[in-house]
Amino acid sequence: MSAKNPINTSLVTRLLHPMHTVLVSSVGSTGKPNIITIAWVMPTSANPPLLAVSIAPTRHTHTNIEESGEFIVNIPTLEILQAVYACGSLTGRSFDKFKKTNLTPLPGKKVKAPAIRECIAHLECELDGQFITGDHTLFVGKIVEAYADMGVFIDGGYELKKAHLLYHSGGNNFVLMEPKIYKA
Ligand SMILES: Cc1cc2nc3c(=O)[nH]c(=O)nc-3n(C[C@H](O)[C@H](O)[C@H](O)COP(=O)(O)O)c2cc1C
Numbered sequence: 001m002s003a004k005n006p007i008n009t010s011l012v013t014r015l016l017h018p019m020h021t022v023l024v025s026s027v028g029s030t031g032k033p034n035i036i037t038i039a040w041v042m043p044t045s046a047n048p049p050l051l052a053v054s055i056a057p058t059r060h061t062h063t064n065i066e067e068s069g070e071f072i073v074n075i076p077t078l079e080i081l082q083a084v085y086a087c088g089s090l091t092g093r094s095f096d097k098f099k100k101t102n103l104t105p106l107p108g109k110k111v112k113a114p115a116i117r118e119c120i121a122h123l124e125c126e127l128d129g130q131f132i133t134g135d136h137t138l139f140v141g142k143i144v145e146a147y148a149d150m151g152v153f154i155d156g157g158y159e160l161k162k163a164h165l166l167y168h169s170g171g172n173n174f175v176l177m178e179p180k181i182y183k184a
Contacts, residue, residue, distance in 0.1 A: 018167035018175050023074040023087055024053055025105075026064035027113045033105055035097045035116065036061040037088030039168040040136070041073060049143040050128055054136040060092035065139055069127040070111040073141070074119035075148075078164035078176060083118070085172055110145040120163055121148035 007015060019039040027033045040054035051073065055062050065071050076084050083101035090097060098105050098114075105114035108124055115122045125141025132138075152163035160179035167175050 014170055018169040021076070021084065021166045021168045021174065023076050023084065023116055023119060024055070024061060024071050025074060025113045025116055026061050026068065026071045028060075028064035028067040032092070032096070033098060033114045034060055034064055034092030035074075035087040035101070035103065036092070037084050044140060049146075050140055051123065051125065051143060052138050052140045054133065054138050056136050062137060064092075064113075065127060066130075068112060070108075070113050071125050071127075071139070071141060072108055072111060072113045072115050073123040073125065074116040075121040076116075076119050076166055078166060078174075080118050081166065081174060084166060084174075108145075109147070120152050120158075122146065 017039070020041065021037060021039045022041050024036050024038055025033060026036075036055065036059055038053055038055065042052055044050045044052045053071070053073065055065070061071075080101075080103070083103050086101050087097050090100060097103070104117035106117050108115055111124045111126065113124075115124070123141075123143050124145040126144050127139060128142040129140040130137055131140075152159050158165060160177055164176050167177065169175050
């Protein structure tokens with residue numbers, strides 16, 4: 001192992017990457033749907049099933065979630081990489097990202113936000129709480145409905161040879177997970 005040096009504050013979060021990257025769809029009071037790309041997402045409770053997404057107040061999605069109290073976490077794959085990057089580079093204040101990316105909105109089953117057809121799984125959430133954490137807000141969502149493509153979600157886990165999940169490593173760089181299981 002080489003020597004370990006201090007890492008600049010602007011780079012410390014990168015020590016946690018690559019991070020699994022998802023698309024969060026939402027709709028605000030105007031009824032216009034939006035998509036944001038986020039890497040800061042995690043489960044926080046099994047029963048009740050809860051997850052958290054960390055979204056900056058500057059994002060249009062932040063406004064939508066505060067207005068509607070709902071959102072959907074959609075799981076994208078390598079096949080829609082360009083759309084994932086576009087949803088993380090453009091704001092819904094100026095762009096209709098469904099039109100811009102050719103992603104297809106599907107009606108949510110339990111929430112007003114649309115799901116994204118091209119994603120392999122969807123976790124529909126109702127807002128359960130929110131906390132300001134520095135320059136982001138942690139929105140905790142109660143998962144009220146979840147569904148997945150059973151061709152790639154097999155025996156309770158993704159078949160990584162088929163489901164090319166995206167991990168953000170920094171900038172416009174994404175990596176895939178090695179589709180190999182090592183037993184501990
Ligand atoms: C790979 C990637 C990951 C990102 N992760 C986050 C995140 O976790 N939280 C966040 O607030 N913004 C994140 N962003 C930035 C937003 O996606 C970006 O600012 C987006 O344009 C905001 O869209 P909106 O204004 O339509 O909500 C990420 C961007 C990329 C490309």
